[in-house]
Amino acid sequence: MENTYCIIMAGGVGSRFWPMSTSKKPKQFLDILGVGSTLLQQTYERFESICLPQNIFIVTNIDYKTIIEEQLPQLNPTHILVEPLRRNTAPCLAYATNKIHKLNKNAVTIVAPSDHLILNQDAFKKAIKSCVIKAKEDNCLVTIGIKPTNPDTGYGYIQFVNSTAVEQDKNMYKVKTFTEKPTLEIAQQFIDSGDFLWNSGIFIWTTKGFLNALELYDEPLATRFKAGEKIYGTDKEAEFLTKAYTDSKNISIDYSLLEKANNVYVRSSVVGWSDLGTFGSLHAHIKQDKFQNALIGKNIVQYDCNNCLVNVPNEKLVVMQGLNDYIVVESKGVLLICKKQDEQLIRNFVNDVKVHKGEQFI
Amino acid sequence: MENTYCIIMAGGVGSRFWPMSTSKKPKQFLDILGVGSTLLQQTYERFESICLPQNIFIVTNIDYKTIIEEQLPQLNPTHILVEPLRRNTAPCLAYATNKIHKLNKNAVTIVAPSDHLILNQDAFKKAIKSCVIKAKEDNCLVTIGIKPTNPDTGYGYIQFVNSTAVEQDKNMYKVKTFTEKPTLEIAQQFIDSGDFLWNSGIFIWTTKGFLNALELYDEPLATRFKAGEKIYGTDKEAEFLTKAYTDSKNISIDYSLLEKANNVYVRSSVVGWSDLGTFGSLHAHIKQDKFQNALIGKNIVQYDCNNCLVNVPNEKLVVMQGLNDYIVVESKGVLLICKKQDEQLIRNFVNDVKVHKGEQFI
Numbered sequence: 001m002e003n004t005y006c007i008i009m010a011g012g013v014g015s016r017f018w019p020m021s022t023s024k025k026p027k028q029f030l031d032i033l034g035v036g037s038t039l040l041q042q043t044y045e046r047f048e049s050i051c052l053p054q055n056i057f058i059v060t061n062i063d064y065k066t067i068i069e070e071q072l073p074q075l076n077p078t079h080i081l082v083e084p085l086r087r088n089t090a091p092c093l094a095y096a097t098n099k100i101h102k103l104n105k106n107a108v109t110i111v112a113p114s115d116h117l118i119l120n121q122d123a124f125k126k127a128i129k130s131c132v133i134k135a136k137e138d139n140c141l142v143t144i145g146i147k148p149t150n151p152d153t154g155y156g157y158i159q160f161v162n163s164t165a166v167e168q169d170k171n172m173y174k175v176k177t178f179t180e181k182p183t184l185e186i187a188q189q190f191i192d193s194g195d196f197l198w199n200s201g202i203f204i205w206t207t208k209g210f211l212n213a214l215e216l217y218d219e220p221l222a223t224r225f226k227a228g229e230k231i232y233g234t235d236k237e238a239e240f241l242t243k244a245y246t247d248s249k250n251i252s253i254d255y256s257l258l259e260k261a262n263n264v265y266v267r268s269s270v271v272g273w274s275d276l277g278t279f280g281s282l283h284a285h286i287k288q289d290k291f292q293n294a295l296i297g298k299n300i301v302q303y304d305c306n307n308c309l310v311n312v313p314n315e316k317l318v319v320m321q322g323l324n325d326y327i328v329v330e331s332k333g334v335l336l337i338c339k340k341q342d343e344q345l346i347r348n349f350v351n352d353v354k355v356h357k358g359e360q361f362i
Numbered sequence: 363m364e365n366t367y368c369i370i371m372a373g374g375v376g377s378r379f380w381p382m383s384t385s386k387k388p389k390q391f392l393d394i395l396g397v398g399s400t401l402l403q404q405t406y407e408r409f410e411s412i413c414l415p416q417n418i419f420i421v422t423n424i425d426y427k428t429i430i431e432e433q434l435p436q437l438n439p440t441h442i443l444v445e446p447l448r449r450n451t452a453p454c455l456a457y458a459t460n461k462i463h464k465l466n467k468n469a470v471t472i473v474a475p476s477d478h479l480i481l482n483q484d485a486f487k488k489a490i491k492s493c494v495i496k497a498k499e500d501n502c503l504v505t506i507g508i509k510p511t512n513p514d515t516g517y518g519y520i521q522f523v524n525s526t527a528v529e530q531d532k533n534m535y536k537v538k539t540f541t542e543k544p545t546l547e548i549a550q551q552f553i554d555s556g557d558f559l560w561n562s563g564i565f566i567w568t569t570k571g572f573l574n575a576l577e578l579y580d581e582p583l584a585t586r587f588k589a590g591e592k593i594y595g596t597d598k599e600a601e602f603l604t605k606a607y608t609d610s611k612n613i614s615i616d617y618s619l620l621e622k623a624n625n626v627y628v629r630s631s632v633v634g635w636s637d638l639g640t641f642g643s644l645h646a647h648i649k650q651d652k653f654q655n656a657l658i659g660k661n662i663v664q665y666d667c668n669n670c671l672v673n674v675p676n677e678k679l680v681v682m683q684g685l686n687d688y689i690v691v692e693s694k695g696v697l698l699i700c701k702k703q704d705e706q707l708i709r710n711f712v713n714d715v716k717v718h719k720g721e722q723f724i
Binding site: 019299301303304312315316317318319320321322323326328330333334335336337338339342345349352353356357361 | 381661663665674677678679680681682683684685688690692695696697698699700701704707711714715718719723
């Protein structure tokens with residue numbers, strides 16, 4: 001247990017939930033489900049029963065350090081690893097893993113996004129436990145794969161080799177390929193074949209196994225962050241990082257490492273997972289009234305509305321009538337009303353607003 | 363000219379434009395058309411070119427005295443006649459006419475609501491002028507009737523006797539009947555008959571003529587407010603009014619007097635009038651974009667919206683997509699989204715909000 005660490009990645013900024021989520025306060029820092037705690041807080045709590053609290057680290061962008069300190073006052077502030085620039089997950093994990101490896105050469109780390117939903121904590125713990133065993137045993141790279149329920153085109157897919165289920169866990173497979181978001185037709189073929197899982201973005205590996213693999217498949221990145229070994233934890237760390245991040249490409253760990261490595265395993269899991277990546281997926285996970293309206297806000301009065309997703313401040317009185325399948329979101333002086341089926345347009349709206357109305361709204 | 367007075371009635375409170383209009387700040391005190399001045403201010407300006415400014419009086423409820431002082435700083439504060447209670451137009455005009463009659467026994471008064479639109483000021487002036495002549499000549503009661511353009515069921519109708527057009531103004535007729543808001547079928551019959559006009563609620567009479575008629579047709583009311591003759595303008599006026607209003611029935615001047623009197627005339631007029639009584643009528647009078655959206659607010663961005671009426675504070679950023687024929691109104695922390703065709707439901711919404719959320723929202 002004392003060798004198990006968790007790295008929560010909380011540096012992302014998305015525009016899909018605008019104006020609820022903004023660049024100043026992205027999704028992971030919001031109580032987006034209306035349950036009284038933010039996604040980051042939920043993620044932290046989830047790992048408190050998996051790791052020792054003192055083994056939990058959060059990697060984030062400098063902009064969000066204060067928010068994290070506010071939302072997780074129990075966290076040792078030195079466990080907030082601050083990235084000076086946004087360079088996607090590969091530099092992020094090269095940095096965080098080296099930091100932890102310096103602390104404990106026998107560490108096994110669980111890497112997880114900060115803004116996902118996991119409904120079945122027991123099944124999740126069981127899956128993680130199995131992955132930790134596998135990672136320690138082989139120093140291999142293990143991912144959590146989610147058993148798909150539909151040909152969702154919003155997720156990445158992991159193909160596994162069916163015959164290689166390992167003995168102690170029949171849901172643990174060797175990975176064959178990673179595929180980015182597919183078309184609907186291809187997604188359907190994936191589902192039909194039975195040997196594809198959704199890529200949850202949750203990874204388990206020993207620091208040793210990860211650093212070895214990185215050295216093999218992305219040597220410059222591995223070297224760049226290994227060079228900080230003596231600097232991590234000193235007052236030169238920030239300066240070192242600025243240079244290291246500036247020199248690094250913007251690249252995901254999937255692309256930089258996982259797609260290339262030949263010792264990647266996936267644990268097929270049914271854990272009630274969602275990346276909460278769209279208003280649609282959000283809607284499904286919020287308590288609904290009998291008209292399938294998911295209403296977050298304490299003063300929402302609806303007449304003849306169906307299947308709407310509403311998220312407004314508690315003090316706001318909203319009276320809405322005759323809306324079907326709409327998103328209504330208000331946050332910090334910005335109101336969005338949009339058909340749910342057209343939510344992919346929100347990115348465009350955000351761009352337009354940025355250009356025509358100013359960055360302060362984004 | 364010095365005998366011509368104007369009484370602007372600004373005490374009404376309506377719920378049809380909620381949440382734009384609230385009981386604290388009803389429609390007449392709002393820049394509901396987004397033109398930079400409130401309906402009260404527009405009404406005042408309209409009469410400045412008809413009366414001497416020192417002959418303009420405003421009757422209102424005590425609640426609105428401060429708003430009127432703010433919106434019309436040029437008005438002598440003693441010209442705001444304050445009603446202690448809401449008792450509809452009959453007590454209101456009994457009071458105001460007695461006040462003016464005390465000042466000038468030869469006064470002719472133009473009575474007008476504070477929240478209507480009149481687009482053709484020249485035609486309106488001409489109509490008023492003719493009514494003033496008629497009222498002075500006969501000490502009769504004259505109303506402005508609007509030539510109807512459609513069988514609107516939201517208006518009252520005035521039937522005139524076609525053969526009695528008076529000599530000096532062929533649009534001046536004797537009134538036969540007043541009818542409250544009719545059904546569509548009846549309204550259509552009215553239009554077809556050609557001898558019905560819309561009741562604008564604008565009246566012209568000499569104070570003498572009005573007080574004589576009131577004595578004939580509503581003697582208790584006439585006596586009650588005549589009794590204040592020596593008290594008006596003294597420090598006992600407020601006390602007197604509280605009793606007089608408490609003793610008075612809630613009754614309109616149409617019902618109390620005009621429907622009974624036999625010396626009522628109507629001047630058929632085409633003056634670009636609207637009582638702005640519905641969001642629909644409001645929509646028609648606001649500048650529209652090429653998609654027939656009437657957008658009041660400086661930061662409204664619309665995609666794929668048609669025929670919507672939006673009224674939000676300037677500082678509010680609204681991004682709306684995929685709405686057709688909707689009303690979107692935000693005011694003081696309250697947001698209303700409603701199908702335009704269902705706007706008559708807004709009164710119900712207001713009642714529900716009052717009961718379930720509290721009077722502070724109304």
